[in-house]
Amino acid sequence: MKSKLTLKQIALELGVSVSTVSKALNDSAEISDPTRIRIKEFAKLKNYKPNSLAKNLKYQRTNTIGVIIPNILNPFFAKVFSGIEKEANKNGFNVITCISNESFEKEKQAIDLLSNGTVDGFIVSVAEETELNKVTSHFKETISEGIPIVMFDRISDFVNCDKVIVDDLESSFEAINYLIKTGCKNIALLSCIDNLSVGKLRADGYLRALMENNIPINENFIIRRNFTDDFDDALKKLIDAKGIDAVFAIDEHSSTMAMKMAIQNGYAIPEDISIIGFADGVWSRRLTPSLSTISQHGPEIGQEAARLLISKIKNKKMDDDYEYKTVVIKTELRQRDSTKKLTSLK
Amino acid sequence: MKSKLTLKQIALELGVSVSTVSKALNDSAEISDPTRIRIKEFAKLKNYKPNSLAKNLKYQRTNTIGVIIPNILNPFFAKVFSGIEKEANKNGFNVITCISNESFEKEKQAIDLLSNGTVDGFIVSVAEETELNKVTSHFKETISEGIPIVMFDRISDFVNCDKVIVDDLESSFEAINYLIKTGCKNIALLSCIDNLSVGKLRADGYLRALMENNIPINENFIIRRNFTDDFDDALKKLIDAKGIDAVFAIDEHSSTMAMKMAIQNGYAIPEDISIIGFADGVWSRRLTPSLSTISQHGPEIGQEAARLLISKIKNKKMDDDYEYKTVVIKTELRQRDSTKKLTSLK
């Protein structure tokens, strides 16, 4: 293994000074054409790569953003991540990823570790544990140290920073309206994420839609859990009771379990029972029948979050009168085969 | 925004020298207890964080590994990634991720960009385009610069480096044997990834199993494609022809399409037709019926790759007589509901 090529070495071999080499490689007008060309050719030949560490130390920035997400195995987060990565890359930024695994400890540790000059800013989706315990100090400290944070999806209302969210309440509201328009009256609500803010918002959308349509709320049709543990049993009872003609399932697990149990009980979908879920596009299409879902626009969320963060990083100066933005990404119902068609009804 | 706290500032405020502060914070025995305590308390109070850039520059290492994968939306890669992240974290390493999106250009660019001192080594799963064009120079150059690479799953035979793979041929062989043992005779082979080395290996396992069981190979039962484009049509014809009693689908798309079409054609699974696929565990379970798959042990692959790379990074010295390893992760058939039970037959 050969030792790394540095400016110093080039200077030595070419009999010039370090600063001349630096200037030449950076196309400074101070350097004469002949020397500049000579140096550049030599550097190219030897495959010189400026050490980014040294450069970053000099410039006090890293061109790196830290992404902290609860779980990369969740396709939604994977999609957001790919959006972040793409946008960051376009702007010459690297992405360091930490998976909090829903643990507050891991999340805090990641932030502490990376906020020592390793990254210029963070994109975060708050871990479940953090959200439950309503702890925000690690975020606030980081921001007060001048390291910007952008939150997405799982945001914390008590932290002052840029945020990117989906209009969960509104989109749930419209999904229920759609079910009602296609003739459904007994609509179940399924949730395994009632501990998360997004879970509550989606449930609120369900409740509001029923109320505005003057449909009485039947508590027996509502399953709101924090875990998947006893969810399946509760769902089985609900399906067995045969009182419902539609299901609104607001997370991946409940969406797919609803499909599975409906099929196992011999229901025709969507004739006997309509299902709307929250799930990843690819897999929703792969189910039989394909599952109508509320699309979450993962890549767009990631892109927008990265855009916000990078612009924040580049404009460090004017943080005095900066107004933090909350960008809302529009969503819509992706109508597939688990719901009745509206057009064919009227 | 307050400016970052440095050793220099602490030294100034406490009226000692920079090196004293440095030594104190690093628990050097040279420093007396009183001063050490005084300095440490002050640092803690002011929330001092040593600048990692400066440290890394000094030590000529970054404690960061670069991960280059074709596609984070593929659950297999997401799983491997989570394994890498976990193991890296355990060892105090950060992970910078680049998604090649199967493009050679992007892959090369990522490697070039990061091999300037940003990362200490790479974990790579080769992009499709790179594999097709059999180009390896960017890998070789990086290795010759003293930056180690570990490849997984999509490996390149022509690059000398550590590798982590799954025994694709062997596991496919055994999957087919299983189908045969449960009474299947007309087994179809479905592939949308025949351009990838792993795709070919899995197909080879299929062929060898048939031959060793003296089952004639029926070309009509074999669909090997490089893309998903005309795959669905070909599959539809194959299923419509009603000649097969089992399907071996070696990628996610073909696995799920086989299920979907079999169901749509009114086949009972596994009574009329058995299906074995390659797909992610969670979603395989969510399908109805749940899909029997060959497990790929993503997290273990990631963990092993990270372990190999980190040990390589830590032992830079002895690269002369180093023998590159290829670690093979064992796989097995995850028997679910899309295949007949073996135990119930005998």
Next chain:
DNA sequence: GTGAAAGCGCTAACAT
């Protein structure tokens, strides 16, 4: 047009 020197934040060998 080229070079010397200082400095980014940190460590460590070498004084004192």
Next chain:
DNA sequence: ATGTTAGCGCTTTCAC
């Protein structure tokens, strides 16, 4: 026990 100094690789101001 504490301080001085040089240096990691690079940029940049200031001399020449």
